[in-house]
Amino acid sequence: MSINWVTLRDNGDIVPLDNERIRLRINKVSLDLTVPKALRQGREPFSRKSDNGTAYLTTRRVIYIPSQPTPELKSFQAWILDCQDSYVHSPLIGAWYWAGTVRPSPGGGVPPDIPRLNLKLTFREGGHYDFYQRFEELKERMEHVRQLQQETGQFINIPDEPLPTYEPRQPGTSESNNLDPNTLASRSRSTSSASQNIRPDEPPPAYEEAQAQQLSMRLEGHIRDEEERS
Missing domain, CATH: 2.30.29.30 (Pleckstrin-homology domain (PH domain)/Phosphotyrosine-binding domain (PTB))
Known part of the structure; x- marks a missing residue:
């Protein structure tokens, strides 16, 4: 600072x-x-x-x-x-x-x-809620990128797009039980107020793993592109 x-x-x-x-x-x-x-x-x-x-x-x-x-x-x-x-x-x-x-x-x-x-x-x-949530998203991505840089020894630009945020299913709608990371990432985000939507305390099982998998795939693709250019 x-x-x-x-x-x-x-x-x-x-x-x-x-x-x-x-x-x-x-x-x-x-x-x-x-x-x-x-x-x-x-x-x-x-x-x-x-x-x-x-x-x-x-x-x-x-x-x-x-x-x-x-x-x-x-x-x-x-x-x-x-x-x-x-x-x-x-x-x-x-x-x-x-x-x-x-x-x-x-x-x-x-x-x-x-x-x-x-x-x-x-x-x-x-x-305060928007600030806290977006800060945590950014920090999580930066820490993940830093870990990959330490493991690979290569510089990686931090992805600009935020991690997907879990959104509960709305009444009257249906969706597949097998959502891939890209589908999760396309969901709209609602972060203007903590009281705007009533959400469950925890995301569905394996949601965090899907987030990590999606980010890792993007970063691995970036590393391959850097290696090809060099």
């Missing part, structure tokens, strides 16, 4: 990196960046806070742009794979928030003796 390292256009929009796409943009979000309590003793106080701003989720980063930038906080970014232990929560009083720990990048504006920070994004007008 880095502070004040996001490139912005004149109109305030972020400039994506090469091969990066914006997947989500949510306004009315606050940010709290703090040192975990276990690491505070013997260190200089460090924190960053913004009461209102815009949160972005791209195919590579979590980004936050405050509506009123300060010299200390003009922008914030964290690589998706540098975010750990993320979750969403609703306090007894207040809005839903997404939180986790992030690992600072060298030279990113955080004191070098701080190995991790607590990140909290509070969604004043909703959007």
